[in-house]
Amino acid sequence: MALFDYTIKQLEEKLQNKEIxxxxxxNESYSRIKxxxxxxxxxxxxxxxxxxxxxxQLDAATEQSGKLFGIPAGIxxxxxxxxxxxxxxxxxxxxxxxxxxxxxVTEKLNNENAVAIGKLNMDEFAMGSSNENSGYTxxxxxxxTDYVPGGSSGGSAAAVAAGEVLFxxxxxxxxxxxxxxxxCGVVGLKPxxxxxxxxxxxxxxxxxxxxxxxxxxxxxxxxxLEVISGLDPMDSTSADVEVPxxxxxxxxxxxxxxxxxxxxxxxxGVDPEVKxxxxxxxxxxxxxxxxxxxxxxxxxxxxVATYYLLSSSEASANLxxxxxxxxxxxxxxxxxxxxxxxxxRSEGFGEExxxxxxxxxxxxxxxxxxxxYKKAQKVRTLIKQDFEKIFAEYDVVxxxxxxxxxxxxxxxxxxxxxxxxxxxxxIPVNLAGVPGISVPCGFSENGLPIGxxxxxKHFAEGTVYRAAHAxxxxxxxxxKRPQLGxxx
Amino acid sequence: MTAISKEQVKxxxxxxxxxxxxEEAEMLTEQLSSIINYAEQLNELDTDGVEPTTHVLDLKxxxxxxEPKDWITQEExxxxxxxxxxxxxxxxSILE
Numbered sequence: 001m002a003l004f005d006y007t008i009k010q011l012e013e014k015l016q017n018k019e020i021x022x023x024x025x026x027n028e029s030y031s032r033i034k035x036x037x038x039x040x041x042x043x044x045x046x047x048x049x050x051x052x053x054x055x056x057q058l059d060a061a062t063e064q065s066g067k068l069f070g071i072p073a074g075i076x077x078x079x080x081x082x083x084x085x086x087x088x089x090x091x092x093x094x095x096x097x098x099x100x101x102x103x104x105v106t107e108k109l110n111n112e113n114a115v116a117i118g119k120l121n122m123d124e125f126a127m128g129s130s131n132e133n134s135g136y137t138x139x140x141x142x143x144x145t146d147y148v149p150g151g152s153s154g155g156s157a158a159a160v161a162a163g164e165v166l167f168x169x170x171x172x173x174x175x176x177x178x179x180x181x182x183x184c185g186v187v188g189l190k191p192x193x194x195x196x197x198x199x200x201x202x203x204x205x206x207x208x209x210x211x212x213x214x215x216x217x218x219x220x221x222x223x224x225l226e227v228i229s230g231l232d233p234m235d236s237t238s239a240d241v242e243v244p245x246x247x248x249x250x251x252x253x254x255x256x257x258x259x260x261x262x263x264x265x266x267x268x269g270v271d272p273e274v275k276x277x278x279x280x281x282x283x284x285x286x287x288x289x290x291x292x293x294x295x296x297x298x299x300x301x302x303x304v305a306t307y308y309l310l311s312s313s314e315a316s317a318n319l320x321x322x323x324x325x326x327x328x329x330x331x332x333x334x335x336x337x338x339x340x341x342x343x344x345r346s347e348g349f350g351e352e353x354x355x356x357x358x359x360x361x362x363x364x365x366x367x368x369x370x371x372x373y374k375k376a377q378k379v380r381t382l383i384k385q386d387f388e389k390i391f392a393e394y395d396v397v398x399x400x401x402x403x404x405x406x407x408x409x410x411x412x413x414x415x416x417x418x419x420x421x422x423x424x425x426x427i428p429v430n431l432a433g434v435p436g437i438s439v440p441c442g443f444s445e446n447g448l449p450i451g452x453x454x455x456x457k458h459f460a461e462g463t464v465y466r467a468a469h470a471x472x473x474x475x476x477x478x479x480k481r482p483q484l485g486x487x488x
Numbered sequence: 489m490t491a492i493s494k495e496q497v498k499x500x501x502x503x504x505x506x507x508x509x510x511e512e513a514e515m516l517t518e519q520l521s522s523i524i525n526y527a528e529q530l531n532e533l534d535t536d537g538v539e540p541t542t543h544v545l546d547l548k549x550x551x552x553x554x555e556p557k558d559w560i561t562q563e564e565x566x567x568x569x570x571x572x573x574x575x576x577x578x579x580x581s582i583l584e
């Protein structure tokens with residue numbers, strides 16, 4: 001068994017028993033990165049020296065301390081890391097070598113003595129579903145490098161699937177943790193809005209963005225969430241709700257669990273292979289003593305339009321800060337200030353980012369605000385109420401994470417709407433602010449992973465984890481590894 | 489039907505502080521029109537009397553005490569700036 005096939009808890013024991021050192025773990029990360037990252041392209045920035053010196057320091061400590069003591073982690077590149085280059089995969093931030101502070105989540109990982117291996121590739125400013133919008137090289141799917149890893153946290157999911165790190169942090173605005181987790185065959189959770197502080201997460205759509213963990217199994221995921229959750233005075237939208245011990249929820253017992261399966265999630269447009277796999281998963285739940293019924297989330301079909309209006313509007317305001325004055329790359333070709341703003345932004349931003357800023361600016365502009373932005377906010381209320389009605393009677397909602405398995409690189413880049421439609425099953429969860437997880441539940445005929453999505457009530461991550469863990473323990477999908485450079 | 493004209497696209501680009509070439513303006517007119525047309529489906533729904541959602545949790549006016557705290561120094565604030573002079577950010581002239 002390779003080192004990263006163990007859980008964090010098992011590695012903790014091995015460290016305690018002096019079977020391994022933290023230097024071994026960091027070396028495992030870097031040797032795997034050297035072996036496969038030329039093909040996968042999951043990392044944008046690495047700092048081996050910094051990671052090794054931290055490992056040596058921790059190995060020399062007289063006692064282990066911290067829930068993530070010595071565990072190699074990857075961090076999505078839109079999460080600020082003090083002194084470690086942070087680009088959001090945008091050419092605009094190509095020279096942002098020296099962030100001045102740590103995001104709250106980064107600080108929390110540091111406090112628990114995790115070892116940061118490097119910064120992970122993504123769609124530029126988290127706008128995309130395939131990693132093809134990276135301002136650098138797009139990440140590839142470790143299961144088959146002709147295919148996309150999903151996005152926008154494609155680097156995070158691919159790095160975990162390829163065994164380059166034990167866990168990664170991603171961010172999810174419309175599916176950006178769950179969709180790549182599904183495409184790469186790993187576990188990814190988007191927490192309840194407000195569960196995790198957004199301080200130091202470079203804002204895309206502030207009313208939707210959440211940071212969450214990507215791991216190889218549910219237990220590790222729950223453990224990382226325990227670390228990064230909680231009220232933060234630096235983020236006034238973080239929730240003052242106690243953080244439970246999520247790992248203690250993993251009892252394996254789902255007897256009597258009431259599952260709702262929205263018919264819209266198995267409707268036309270969902271690949272028959274995916275549908276079949278989800279039905280098999282529901283049978284696993286039946287055999288464990290849970291029950292399921294078909295329900296309706298009638299406003300699901302409006303989620304994509306609602307999301308693109310709201311998220312682009314918020315993005316157009318959030319990305320106004322990139323003006324070439326205080327940080328980032330400034331155009332050399334401008335002769336006055338307004339011209340400098342325009343040229344710096346136009347040269348620094350990629351096509352998709354510009355398109356969304358344009359859409360958002362239009363939706364917020366005078367004469368169109370009520371027709372588009374406010375209308376979308378009202379439909380958001382209807383989508384949220386759909387979930388409230390279902391959760392009055394059921395414990396969890398279950399369906400596929402994505403309508404299809406991973407698609408080929410270049411397959412969906414021609415038309416933005418084709419790419420957007422890919423997020424139809426994940427977007428409603430962000431609009432309602434509820435938590436959702438993707439866990440591996442099978443493979444397509446051509447060997448690509450399929451993800452099962454489990455959605456819970458606000459702050460019911462414990463129930464979501466319990467349901468995900470029971471399924472995982474009853475199946476063996478999560479133990480399969482991509483054969484890239486020899487499985488590891 | 490185009491939901492947005494090329495002139496509107498150029499105006500919106502100016503508001504968004506983006507420089508678009510003639511070619512880009514044409515492409516954006518087409519793409520934004522198709523996205524806006526797609527979004528028109530929201531008009532199928534009667535939303536009279538529905539409250540807009542701005543925030544999913546029941547939070548109101550989270551305030552903190554107004555106390556001065558140490559944050560970053562002037563020198564640090566200028567560290568990542570593309571251009572600076574005499575402890576300040578330097579920009580091109582505002583007047584043409």
